[in-house]
Amino acid sequence: MENLLSEGIKATPPSFVRSILKAASDPGVISFAGGLPNPVSFPQEALLTSMERIVKTYGSHVFQYSITAGLPELRQYIADRYHRIFGLNLTIDNIIITTGSQQALDLIGKVLLDKGDGVIVEKPTYLAAIQAFSMQQPNFYPVALTEEGMNPEGLEAALQNPVKFVYMIPDFQNPTGLTYSARNRSRLLEILRDHEVVLIEDDPYGELRFEGERLPYIGAGKLPYSILLGTFSKTVTPGMRVGFLISENKELLQKISIAKEVGNLHTNIFAQYLIWDYLKNNDFDMHIAKIKELYRKQAHTMMESMDRYFPPTVKYTRPQGGMFLWVTLPEGASAMSLFPKALEKKVAFVPGDPFYTDIRSANTMRLNYTNADSETIAEGIRRLGDLLREL
């Protein structure tokens, strides 16, 4: 069998998060390991109303094959919203609907990477992006992530290699919860202007800022080879798998469109009609405000519980939005070794390892705060604190 498999699939790690899903879903276990939105973010009643309306209004169109780029009306909605919020000047031709942001990562890897090509990523970065790009067997050049975002000197040094693209998550980064500062965004933009590379800005959480002011994108609308990713997974429903990819580069979009056609012809057209109809007929900003208020409370409960139960040698980030925070243990401690002990205490997290392309036995871990109530968060952090004090 082994000799029938591709080198690409052999080079691609399975997802740690998915591999522990079973252990973490034991009803006794308090899990901070997943990245599930709180179900309160799914406007179920309104979505059911939209379903009835679109079936009655559009009939067979919501069930038939459709075009690869996605429902024009939904793409127009996205163009309008990104103009209003971010000042981007877009038409529907700048937007491709993807089957979740994950498909966008897969398409980017396919369209840009050959074996051995360079990819610059944050250190640490989103584990499923590492997976998606690994399929093409690139060389990863990880650049340190600071409190202000990707380190500019590190970026400049990494760009000395033959690099195809730079992958960044500027807002409430996964896994760290960190947000790039305004000053650092400008510096990174200046550096990128001097290089022929694609900048990927992955922004699944940008709408979920519960503190501070929204900052401009780094490259979107400014760089010639810029791709911006967005999704409705965190604001409407992840189960429908509807994300989107924005670029002003027509050639790039044309190639991504071919890869998308090859990947699944088009994204579920019913789901596209559904989300468009929901957005058009409901107060989306008010809905998002409710999600943000909830996540703000849950994040604060987690941070306050950490202040109370964690030993002072353990540090953590203070996110201004999104779904995750990042814990750093004392030097030399391995979060991976801690994981089975935590499971014994009925609490789960994701050890740092899968978020790095070049580090094992990391002293870091990712915690998710969006999918548990305050009491459960406090109890889970108490259990984790007990374990950390035993270190």
Added chain:
Amino acid sequence: MENLLSEGIKATPPSFVRSILKAASDPGVISFAGGLPNPVSFPQEALLTSMERIVKTYGSHVFQYSITAGLPELRQYIADRYHRIFGLNLTIDNIIITTGSQQALDLIGKVLLDKGDGVIVEKPTYLAAIQAFSMQQPNFYPVALTEEGMNPEGLEAALQNPVKFVYMIPDFQNPTGLTYSARNRSRLLEILRDHEVVLIEDDPYGELRFEGERLPYIGAGKLPYSILLGTFSKTVTPGMRVGFLISENKELLQKISIAKEVGNLHTNIFAQYLIWDYLKNNDFDMHIAKIKELYRKQAHTMMESMDRYFPPTVKYTRPQGGMFLWVTLPEGASAMSLFPKALEKKVAFVPGDPFYTDIRSANTMRLNYTNADSETIAEGIRRLGDLLREL
């Protein structure tokens, strides 16, 4: 820009069908070019009832992230149906839900192919399979397709090359509408038993047999490296993008599952609940019987119209099911050159070229008969006949 693109995407042709979609969708044009199921195959009212039921019964589960392999209940339904109809012994662990069969083709390419690896395909074969595999830059070894299916001597000869898999569409093949004979299936199985290659049987139309007796699969349940593809696109709704991949090889399934995770995490879970609920609560066999009766009539209208309007030098296949038939023009005629002239006469088809990996200006064309009523089919064939007689 060019130097930023991957070799894989540069090697992948855009879909001819999708590129002519706009021309073919001119309301005056009678199009036999697409591959759209007749909307009568979408049980809209029953699907709307199922939507209401699953939202009420399963609540947030139909909107949340879900597992990569797919809804266990839907996989169990598929296992039971394939046991009842084909005698295959399957558990849910043999089945992965895919985002349409197209995703399955994409995953197979990723998991099995490196640049230069061999792939055996029918000559002609499904154009989107050529696209999907092309992304990995394999060497294609096309083997002639006869009235009985893939030519066994041709297969044996092609297997002398370093080949990873053989791709076949045994029932109502796309594009030809041909079905492999029972005798040829046995011969092909015997040949494949002697080689360490994966056999992909792509069966999107198997349920749509409107004449003759169902024949057994070639490799499913018999070969150690066998993959069978199926879909609900042709029997329930294509817009929902729900297909499935069946194998008894655990190692292969595990790798495909990683590739699927990377590709889009999981298939739209709402769509999976929806199709499962629909199947469970309705008479699916009766629904399929209605589709078959309609397609039988439409196919016969097309064939009778060809007998009447086509010159006798033009030959065509007589499908026993599925959605397509295949027309062969006199030697030396190019269907591709005919295409713009046909558009002038307001009728569209797909010229043979994109179904071959090694032929251009082919004297063949694919016609679809499922998405037009009898009168329209007769009129379209009359227009095409006028053109063919001018040749």
